[in-house]
Amino acid sequence: MHSGRVVFGAMDEVVFGRPAAEAVVAQMDRLGKTRAFLMVSGTLNRATDAIEKIRHALGSRCVATFDAMPAHTPREAVIAATEQARAAGADLIVTVGGGSITDGAKAVQLCLANNVRSVDGIDPLRTVKGTVPAMTAPSVRQISVPTTIAGGEFSAAAGVTNARTKVKEMLRHQLTIPRAVILDPAITMHTPEWLFLSTGIRAVDHCVEGLCSRETHPYADAQAMKGLSMLAQALPRVKANPGDLDARMNCQIGTWLSMGALSAGVPMGASHGIGYVLGAVYDVPHGYTSCVMLPAVMRWNKQANADRQALVTEAMGEPGRDAADVLDAFIRGLGLPRSLQDVRIGPEHFGRIAEAAMKTPWVPRNPRKIDSPAQVREILLLAA
Structure with a gap:
């Protein structure tokens, strides 16, 4: 219940x-x-x-x-x-x-x-x-x-x-x-392409971590599914034609829906938690943190929530496929960074990132339990 x-x-x-x-x-x-x-x-x-x-x-x-x-x-x-x-x-x-x-x-x-x-x-x-x-x-x-x-x-x-x-x-x-x-x-037309598209992946991350949470519920799921579907269709349209105002509007409405899970009390997971550290300590742009971390977090979490990850690929129009693979290809298709190396974060930083991530609000509520910085390092290695 x-x-x-x-x-x-x-x-x-x-x-x-x-x-x-x-x-x-x-x-x-x-x-x-x-x-x-x-x-x-x-x-x-x-x-x-x-x-x-x-x-x-x-x-x-x-x-x-x-x-x-x-x-x-x-x-x-x-x-x-x-x-x-x-x-x-x-x-x-x-x-x-x-x-x-x-x-x-x-x-x-x-x-x-x-x-x-x-x-x-x-x-x-x-x-x-x-x-x-x-x-x-x-x-x-x-x-x-x-x-x-x-x-x-x-x-x-x-x-x-x-x-x-x-x-x-x-x-x-x-x-x-x-x-x-x-x-x-219309006002988003001035936003640099990398910034618009990468913050769109941040919104995707809200939907995905909401859907994959152990603490989700039908109200949050409905918004995350629709938001993810709209973003998955509209972001590539903006990439292909930056002047497509309908696609931009759909991205904005998809983003609004993406916040439904958070505002309904569903916590985010390790992608958001590690992202906080990458932003505050290493100045990695907000959207880029989701681009590099989300597929790795999905891969690491899969043993704990494969059933929920299936909803992600369904919403993205790729039912039955591996969610981490679908997200990886989607982010690459938008021309965005896909690894920690792409944002100039090397293994020498992993210890500090892992320690700090444990103190964020979201890593302790990741769907696959994270008990120590060593497990955060496992995720960082997958994203390296």
């Missing part, structure tokens, strides 16, 4: 297929907000007119723009953005960009609410061993226009990197999830 709990997060709306500038203004009107703080991609702000269109549509309701959030959301940049939002008297944060910016805004919400003004001031907000500390709820919320498809905008959790310890730490509060997400495929 299944047992579980599905928590519907504090997101009001997902708007898809409308131009971002028009949809942002409509959300400001709906929420009765007058002072928008834009946290945006530096490249989009400096090299395209996408952000200017949003600023123009908002007019005097745009009070400031922050465009200096590096990958993996370092604490220093979170504090810089918080100070700017505080000085501007923002009553809403609008993000336009990838996962690091989305996560950055979640952290800024908490820093504003809890009067955090220094890098060390973030310490009391960290989720430690799954325990969320008591904190003041954010009152300045966010809406998000994602330009990549890793799916973080559908979660209340933010990964923020501590530069001193080289650890990606979790900040979480039920109200940090964006109040609205705006899916505009």
